[in-house]
Amino acid sequence: MKICFIGKYPPIEGGVSTQSYWILRGLASRGHTIQVVTNAFEVEDRFRMQFPEECDWAMLQLSDPVSRGSVRVWPTEPFSGARMAHIPTHNPFATKLASLATDVIRRENCELIFAYYFEPYGIAAALAATWTDRPYILQHAGSDLDRLMKCSGLATAYQEMIRRARVIITRPGLAERFLRMGVSEDALSTDMTFGLPAHVFSPNVKPADMPDLIRRLQVDPSTFDPSVQTIGIYGKVGETKGSYDLVSALGALRRNGTPFNLLAITNGWDQNRFNAALLEHGIQDRTTILPFVPNWRIPAFVRACSAVCFLERDFPILIHGPMIAREVLACGTCLVLSREIAAKQFFRDQFRNGENVLIVEDPKDVDQLSTALSIVLSEDSRASSIGANGRQISTAIESYDTAVNRYERLFEKALGRPSASPVPEEAPEPDAAPVGHPLERLAPHTSRLLNGFNAFGDGQLTNGSGSVAGAIARLDVIAVAPETNEIRREIPYFAEVVQYERARLQLSIDALRGPDRPYFSATNQITAGVPEATALSGLVPVRNQHSHIEHFQSDILAVITELQNGVVPPSAPQKSTALLMAQLPNASMTVIRINAATERLLELCDGIRTTEQVVETYRRDKAESGKDRTDSQAILAMLKTLYQKNLIVFSSLIQRETK
Secondary structure, eight states: OEEEEEEOOTTBOSHHHHHHHHHHHHHHHTTOEEEEEEOGGGOOGGGBOOOSSTHHHHTTSEEOTTTOOEEEEEEOOOOOHHHHOOSSOOOOHHHHHHHHHHHHHHHHTOOEEEEESIIIIIHHHHHHHHHHTOOEEEEOOSHHHHTGGGSHHHHHHHHHHHHHOSEEEOOGGGHHHHHHTTOOGGGEEOOOOOOOOTTTSSTTSOOOOHHHHHHHTTOOGGGOOTTSOEEEEESOOOTTTTHHHHHHHHHHHHHTTOOOEEEEEOOSTTHHHHHHHHHHTTOGGGEEEEOOOOGGGHHHHHHTSSEEEEOOOSOSOTTOOOSHHHHHHHHTOEEEEEHHHHHHSTTGGGOOBTTTBEEESOTTOHHHHHHHHHHHHHOHHHHHHHHHHHHHHHHHHOOHHHHHHHHHHHHHHHTTOOOSSOOOOOOOOGGGOOOOOHHHHHSHHHHHHHHHHTOSOTTTTTOSOSSHHHHHHHHHHHHHOGGGHHHHHHOTTHHHHHHHHHHHHHHHHHHHHOTTSOSOSSOOOOOSSOOOHHHHTTSEEEEOSSEEEEEEEEOHHHHHHHHHTTOOOSSOOEEEEEEEEEEOTTSOEEEEEEOHHHHHHHHHOBSSSOHHHHHHHHHHHHHHTTSOOOOHHHHHHHHHHHHHTTSEEEEOHHHHHTO
């Protein structure tokens, strides 16, 4: 195959860049030719890999003499103020990538476009595919789908891009979202997995000569002491990365007289704060900060550490799935892991705390984290044993060949041809199971209750369309079918479970039927966080148009929570409940319990009133109803909460006046 890849690639640091790099090399080893179109050489310094040796540059491309496959890199033209300046100025990445990709596809006769990450790569792929009449495959990560796509100002373009892709590579648990966007089930690939190349990530890798590497990277060598144990971290620095938790714990150990090195391959938006924290906790003279290095040099770094920490916690993007834990396990070095990240691993059941990993329940607990680090710093043999046992997990779960096989077969299927080198299908990983039939996937609680009563004959639930509309049609039948009479008698809340799941699905249908009805009728004008009340007063709150309020006689959320935990409650608490159900711009769903006050406040966010007018109207309503006027600050706090949940945006007066 001749493939044009558009995406992140070294020297961009991070998991997407790393996975792209190894998958493309694997495909080249099978004889495929890959043209890499990337803006990687324009990445900001804080997120740029530094190449300590000249040979690292040669690793960006590949020409395999055996398979005759190859990887060739085509960088975008650097931004030039003299040549590209316009007002307002920006670096036109999407335009440059789409233009370059179109040229490369035509010149190299590429058959297929593969884009990894929405912005700007997926957008560029969609444009180039239109201009060259080539199919494109799109893979998402976590932050593009669950952060960027929540922005109403970006979501429409992403949805159009998604609907036109030949294949979307996603996870089983996210398939429903793409069905809501109008993607057919046949266009979803949910069994793609990444496997680390065992010849690279291995305990057999020679540990890096740290003094030499420090010198090559032009970093101050005085803070590194080769005679003491070394704690390592790598990746972006930040609060939710556990960076400051680690500094606090090491500071406590330093005060107790424990010697150590902290080796940090890190940078990011928070780097200055991190440096200040090192100084505050008195460990700046025990810490060596290295710039990002190529991913093929990470194993040698990991092998040079006594333990590597990955302490991510309270991370705002729930579907974020970093590879650092697996890389450390593969290298056979002791891994110190937060419970949050441990729980995200598909092999989490294999973890044995203190035997093959050190798990810290809450990295914010300094004493708990210090205790785990003390094991590494005071018991060298135990840390080595934990690392060796962790390697056994890696041996069982990693298969680079499997990953490359799956990409190869997917691409060939997308082109309508049989695999050039057929291989037996491998068993999917636990988190990569088939998506299942429509009702089980789209209305799982109703399906489970039906199966428990055998209300329908075998196969009846699987009949019909796999679309959201098909699932709604089945729920409409179930709501009145004689076969469910017994269930309604035995489980009094059954009808409300059906109502709840149908209401969620109906939001998707409404969104698909109304392309002329965007999520918000105006664009958001807040640029960072939530501003103070004085800044909000002149803005116009506008509610999400793809939301509605559903009323129940029972505490349906309590029932749904129990069902999600595998329990079928005998009854439901009788409690009148109003739920605000909304589909967000990235097709995720949010469901929150609201009271009459919030319901009224949402009614007032109609795009006509300013925040100041909303507050005053709400307070006047309260006074006229005989209730005390609600404090203005309390109303503003409610509005801010609705904004943070993506249920309203704040537009400008200009937008209101030009309606």
